[in-house]
Amino acid sequence: MRWGLRLVAMLALMTGASASARAETLIAAMSSHQIQITSNYTGSQLTVFGVVERDGRTVARADPYDIVVTVRGPPRMLLVREKERLGPIWINRTQRRFPDSSLFLAVASNRPLSEILSPETARRERIGLEHAQRAKDSSLDLDVTTTRFQEGLIRILSEKGLYSAEERGVTFLSSTVFSAPVDVPATAPTGSYAIDIVLYAGGVPLARQTTNFEVVKSGMEQSLASGAHDLPLLYGLVTVLLALLLGWLASVVFRRD
Amino acid sequence: MQIYLPIAELPISILTVLGLSGAVGFISGLFGVGGGFLLTPLLIFLDISPAVAVATVAAQVAGSSTTGVLTYWRRRALDFKLGGILVAGGIIGTLLGVLFFNSMRRLGQLELVITVSYVTLFTIIGGLMLYDALRAMLRVRAGKPARLKRRGGTHPWWMGLPLRMRFPHSGLYCSVIPIALLAVVIGFIGAVLGVGGGFILVPALIYFFRIPTAVVVGTSLFQILMTMTGATLLHALTNQSVDIVLAVLLLLGGVIGAQFGGRAARNLNVESFRLLLALLILSVGLRFAIELFIAPSEPFSVVLTEGSR
Numbered sequence: 003m004r005w006g007l008r009l010v011a012m013l014a015l016m017t018g019a020s021a022s023a024r025a026e027t028l029i030a031a032m033s034s035h036q037i038q039i040t041s042n043y044t045g046s047q048l049t050v051f052g053v054v055e056r057d058g059r060t061v062a063r064a065d066p067y068d069i070v071v072t073v074r075g076p077p078r079m080l081l082v083r084e085k086e087r088l089g090p091i092w093i094n095r096t097q098r099r100f101p102d103s104s105l106f107l108a109v110a111s112n113r114p115l116s117e118i119l120s121p122e123t124a125r126r127e128r129i130g131l132e133h134a135q136r137a138k139d140s141s142l143d144l145d146v147t148t149t150r151f152q153e154g155l156i157r158i159l160s161e162k163g164l165y166s167a168e169e170r171g172v173t174f175l176s177s178t179v180f181s182a183p184v185d186v187p188a189t190a191p192t193g194s195y196a197i198d199i200v201l202y203a204g205g206v207p208l209a210r211q212t213t214n215f216e217v218v219k220s221g222m223e224q225s226l227a228s229g230a231h232d233l234p235l236l237y238g239l240v241t242v243l244l245a246l247l248l249g250w251l252a253s254v255v256f257r258r259d
Numbered sequence: 260m261q262i263y264l265p266i267a268e269l270p271i272s273i274l275t276v277l278g279l280s281g282a283v284g285f286i287s288g289l290f291g292v293g294g295g296f297l298l299t300p301l302l303i304f305l306d307i308s309p310a311v312a313v314a315t316v317a318a319q320v321a322g323s324s325t326t327g328v329l330t331y332w333r334r335r336a337l338d339f340k341l342g343g344i345l346v347a348g349g350i351i352g353t354l355l356g357v358l359f360f361n362s363m364r365r366l367g368q369l370e371l372v373i374t375v376s377y378v379t380l381f382t383i384i385g386g387l388m389l390y391d392a393l394r395a396m397l398r399v400r401a402g403k404p405a406r407l408k409r410r411g412g413t414h415p416w417w418m419g420l421p422l423r424m425r426f427p428h429s430g431l432y433c434s435v436i437p438i439a440l441l442a443v444v445i446g447f448i449g450a451v452l453g454v455g456g457g458f459i460l461v462p463a464l465i466y467f468f469r470i471p472t473a474v475v476v477g478t479s480l481f482q483i484l485m486t487m488t489g490a491t492l493l494h495a496l497t498n499q500s501v502d503i504v505l506a507v508l509l510l511l512g513g514v515i516g517a518q519f520g521g522r523a524a525r526n527l528n529v530e531s532f533r534l535l536l537a538l539l540i541l542s543v544g545l546r547f548a549i550e551l552f553i554a555p556s557e558p559f560s561v562v563l564t565e566g567s568r
Contacts, residue, residue, distance in 0.1 A: 041504075043263040044270050078563055085558040091551045093371045094560070105563065154559030188263065188270045189306070219265060226265040230499045238495025241503050242488055245318045245510055249325025252514035 026067075027055045028209040030199050037186055038220040045188040048215060054178040054201055065204035068111065068118040069172045071182045072134050072200075075106030075164075076193030082151045098151040103135045106164050106190045110171025110182045119205045127200065127207060131156050131167050163187045192217045266502035267311045275305070276505070277512040284323050284516025289524045290476070290536050292457035295320045295487075296381075296543060298509070299454070307505070314494035314501045319509035320455055321487035323517045324480045330521050331477025338428035338474055341438070342481040345460070348439040349486050352446020360451050374551055376452060380459070381544025388462055388537035396530055415467070431470055438468070446486070455483040458540055465533075472532065476524070 030052040037046045054067055080103045083094040111118060115130050124130050132152060159165040164187060172182040184197075194216045201209045219227050230237045261270040279301055287294035295316045302312035331337045363372050420434035441463055445456035457479045464475040495501045524532070 039263060041263050042261065044261050081562045081564050083560050083562070085555050085560075087554070091375075092553070092555055092558075093551075099564075151559065154557075155561055158557065158559060158561050189268070192268065223263060223265040226503060230266055230495070230501065230503075234496045234499055235492075237499075237503070238492040238501065241318050241495060241501050241506055242321060242491050244503070245322030245491070245506060246325050246488075248507070248510045249322040249514055250329065252518055253326045253329040256515075256518040 026060060026201060026209050028199060028201050028211040029053045029055055030197075030211045030213055032197070032213055032215055035215045037215065037217045039192065039218065039223050040221050041223060043188055043223075045190075046186045048184045048186065050182045050184060050197060050199065050213075052180050052182075052199055052211070054180075054209075056178070063203045067174070067178070068113065068202040069174075069180050069182070070115065070118065070129055070200050070202065071108075071110045071172055071184075072129065072198040073106070073108040073110075073184050074134065074196045074198070075104035075191055076195070077102045077104055078191075079103070080105070080155065082155045084151065084154065096147070098148055100135065100152070100155060102137065103155075104191070105159065106186070106195070107131060107134055107159070108166045108168070108171075108184055109134060110166075110168040110184070112170070112172040112174060112180065114169045115167075118202050119207075123205060123207070129200070131160075131165055162189065164190060186217065190217060192219060262504065262508075264307075264502050264505050266500060267307045267315075267505060269306060271305065271307075271505070273508060276508045280319065280509040280512030281516035284513035285520040285523070286516075286539065287320075287323055287513065288327055288517035288520025288522075289527070290457075290461065290520075290532070290539070292455070292461060292479070292483075292536075294323070294513070296452070296454040296458055300543075300546075302505075307502075308500075310498060310500040311502055311505075314491070314498070315505045315509065317487045317490040317494060318501055318503075318506040319513050321484055321491055322506075322510040323513035324455075324484040324487065326514050326517050327480040327521060328477065328484050331473070331480060334473070334477075335428075336471075336473040337477035337481055338426055338470075339481070340424075340428070341426050341431070341470075342478045342485075344435060344438050345442040345445075345478070345482040346485045348442025349446035349449070349456075349482060350489075352443035352448075353450045353486070353489075354446075355443070356447040356450025359447070363451075373452060374547055376448070377547040378544055378551055380448070380452075381540050382548065383544075384459060384462060385537050385539075385541030385544050388533060389541055391466070392530065392534040392537050396534065399530065428474060430474075431468060433468060441467070442482075449486060449490075455487055457483050458536075461536070 030050060033049040033051070037048070050071055052069065080100040081097055082100065083097040085092045086095040088095065109115075109129070109131055115124060119127070119129065125133050125136075128134050128136055156165055160167075163185075166185070172180050174180045186195075194214055197213045197215070199211045199213070200207055218224070260273045262273055263270045280298065283294040283298045283301070286292070286297065298319065299309075299312050299316045302316065303309055307315075328337065420436045422435045423432060424435050425432050441460070445460055445463075448454070448459065449456040460479045460482065461475055464470045464479065465472060470478075491501060527535075
């Protein structure tokens, strides 16, 4: 299909009939590029704003615009284990690794993904919770077991509010201006988050834009965390002394005899 | 009111933590156990990662046992000589335990080892203690002495092994070998399960060596204080998983709870003390047994593998 599009584009260029017929461009901005974690941090919300830019020469579309926003947290190696029965007890027996997966994933669209694009396009374009973290060049189908583990992964992290799929998460303010709120729960990992915004019409991707934001510790949270890593001996000693001091203090305060 | 924990990386309700640690501190002061075996599972239940929970509880236990040690010391119910031997044996056991811990982790069955050990250990120890406590209570009811008094000159065979030593504070004249062995075993279990081992030490000293309960509790707290201070430093140095904010919160609740616990212990008679401790240990064992034997509602679990980016 991609080849087909390229072929059409090349033909169009060759004939020169629509050499100036431009596709839409996507312009996006974040309400903020940094979330700072302070001691009273309980999660945060960012908003993605975007405009579908078109000029007079842009071809008219029969289908309305659709926007899909995918937010991926910092990539890590996730391990999913399944408990199975062995005799009378339940133990972890099988496990699957999910490399380059994140503990945070949010997919927002202006209407259900199934109405925006075909399952094949979704898989190829890595759209939707089940496709978003697949390796870029893998077109292979996941085997049955891995799919089951992936479903488990999505279910568990969705319950924790770390994975989300919002079918109405993108709002069109006008026919070309949209906004999408991104909820970042307090348990979301620190690090760099990538936002992928794709414009569709009639199931065909027209334009895409990427941006990012980061979640960082600041103030006291930051100094304590970096102290623990950079000066572990001092950090440990301070913790122990503090513990012993509080223990001693309590025995003094509560002493009656 | 919520506060964000810098190492655990999640916000937590201050009141919840204070309430939990206060309750566990009370039990800790009452029985002379560190309380780590109760607090660690509770923190994991609050979504704190096991590594951070184990390391931070070590700091909390060190602090709250300080209070207890000072209290028992003032009451002269602390045997430093016995405590010293326990600490020395405990260090050897801890090293062996760490080696075992790492080899099980390589085999990928660490979680199973931990759960099964919790179940067997707690159920057996709790069950034995419950049996003994109930038998003693029935004897009292029948008008007989609670247990047979130790007669002068008689002692179990393990106390008569070579290298006998006098422990005047504990009223004990006994071979060092079984005591050191006990300390090694406790250090080993402590390192593998991330607990101080007071819940094993206290009944062992009472039942195997017939040391007065008050001295047992003080000495056990001393051993816990030493082990947990070392454990906190070790955790801070090797995996940076000690959360100082959580530790302070746990301590505030814990030391206050321990004060009331220690005071309540004075008004508690020996028989109900043993019965309650037995029930407590048994119930923790059963709680882990449920996890092992009942079909889980969610068979899958997700973990973040460390250092594999």
